[in-house]
Amino acid sequence: MRLGVLVSGKGSNLRNLVEREFQVVAVATNRPSCGAAAFARERGLPLGEFSQRGYASLEERDTAMRDWLASLGVELLVNAGYDRILSAAFIAAFENRMLNVHPSLLPAFGGGMDAVEQALRQGVTQTGCTVHLVTEEVDAGPILLQAVVPVLPGDSVESLRARIQLEERRILPVAIEMLTRNLAARSSLG
Numbered sequence: 001m002r003l004g005v006l007v008s009g010k011g012s013n014l015r016n017l018v019e020r021e022f023q024v025v026a027v028a029t030n031r032p033s034c035g036a037a038a039f040a041r042e043r044g045l046p047l048g049e050f051s052q053r054g055y056a057s058l059e060e061r062d063t064a065m066r067d068w069l070a071s072l073g074v075e076l077l078v079n080a081g082y083d084r085i086l087s088a089a090f091i092a093a094f095e096n097r098m099l100n101v102h103p104s105l106l107p108a109f110g111g112g113m114d115a116v117e118q119a120l121r122q123g124v125t126q127t128g129c130t131v132h133l134v135t136e137e138v139d140a141g142p143i144l145l146q147a148v149v150p151v152l153p154g155d156s157v158e159s160l161r162a163r164i165q166l167e168e169r170r171i172l173p174v175a176i177e178m179l180t181r182n183l184a185a186r187s188s189l190g
């Protein structure tokens, strides 16, 4: 399966997929200076840079990004820390073929960038991560896999995030394999 990966952050999930020898054929970012983009350059992965300031609207940027991903033959797209809302047309273009990894047990702490902070603030004793299909409603698509992570006494945002990301690195590859099998089964059904 030819994977595309959308990134804006450090790139721990991207690095993990590359190290596990997934076929990453395209990395697209809205933040060319992020760690994930630096990793893509270092590894010689095709990197698409789509800063919003280069486009008149979100829709225009997403159209350019969609066309670039399609030109590289991306079959399955992983949203691994991409920090912008995607346009409806972009999401429709990858319907049932785009995964997101979110650092909480959805539907808890969805819809924002501060899921780890919220878990600590609320005093939950367990949180975790979720891999789900991307639909138009943010963080609300069908769930493929989740992993539970304990919140430990004395946890900081950093320590809890690190524990959650260990689980993300475990379940995201499994979810990609699940979806790959599912798409293959569907296409053989014609």
Ligand code: GRF
Pocket: 007, 008, 009, 010, 011, 012, 013, 014, 036, 080, 081, 082, 101, 102, 103, 165, 168
């Ligand atoms: C991950 O924690 C993911 O859950 C969230 O963004 C973070 C990306 O981390 N959506 P990285 O860039 O893969 O290190």
